[in-house]
Amino acid sequence: MSTHATPVAAGAFSDEERAAVYRAIFSRRDVRSQFTARPVGDEVLGRLLTAAHHAPSVGFMQPWNFIVVRSAAVKRQVQGAFAAANAEAAAMFSDDRRPLYSALKLEGILQAPVSLCITCDRNRGGPVVLGRTHAPEMDLYSTVCAVQNLWLAARAEGIGVGWVSIFREGDLRDILGLPEGVVPVAWLCLGYVDALYDRPELEAKGWAKRLPLEGLVFRDGWGQRG
Structure with a gap:
């Protein structure tokens, strides 16, 4: 097998292509309640999974797997696991934050036509993986890159994605x-959307605001402004 790689041109995108990439980034939303009933077909789902599979991974270990869930029974089990964990989570917030937390819709597990669990196989690549020798968590970070690839591709397809993270890990492990x-990294709800918030929903509903970029950028060391 040849290991020779042929370089190809790496020119910049056209103005239209570049604008499309930034549009996907800036208009991506965490979708909880805007899913339509339109089914997500295998062809478009295949494109999304292909985009996810082309994410960068440390040592090219590709630690991800994709569990596609269309079964209503499985979704009900997962929604039940969310409900139990969400009740625990609500109790963790202060008295002044708890009412707003409880009013937020934080998942669309039963509403979305398809769900996807993206996992990380922590043994993939063997005991020694290039780039992971001193940072064993890099397999998890690589898997999150796959999530982001899929999310941006979904935005370009008109498909909304909602990341549900309020679970006890053991519950998802048992259900699936x-x-x-193998650990679950992301439970994603996928479905076509006709409308999206013009800013993140948690910002629109008063939970948090986007931090100013200028306050997050340092030069050559922590806290140094340039």
């Missing part, structure tokens, strides 16, 4: 039958 060493 995950083997030892």
Whole structure:
């Protein structure tokens, strides 16, 4: 097998292509309640999974797997696991924050036509992986890159994505039958959307505001402004 790689041109995108990339980034939203009933077909789902599979990964270990869930029974089990964890989460917030937290819709598990669990196989690539020798968590970070690739591709397809993270890990593991060493990184709800908030929903509903970029950029060391 040849290991020779042929370089190809790496020119900048056209103005239209560049604008489309930034539009996907800036208009991407975490969707909870705007899903339509339009089914997500296998062809478009295949494109999204292909985009996810082309994410960067440390040592090219590609630690991800994709569990596509269309079963209503499985979704009900997962929604039940969310509800239990969400009740626990609500109790963790202060008295002044708890009413707003409880009023937020934080998942669309039963509403979205399809769900996707993206997992990380922590044993993939063997005990020693290039780039992971001193940072074992890089497999998890690589898997999150796959999530982001899929999310941006979905935005370009008119498909909304909602990341549901309020679970006990053991519940998802049991429901999906995950083997030892495979961890769930993201439960994503996917479905076509006709409208999206013009800014993040949590910002629109008063939970938080986007931090100013200028306050987050340092020069050559922590806290140094340039």
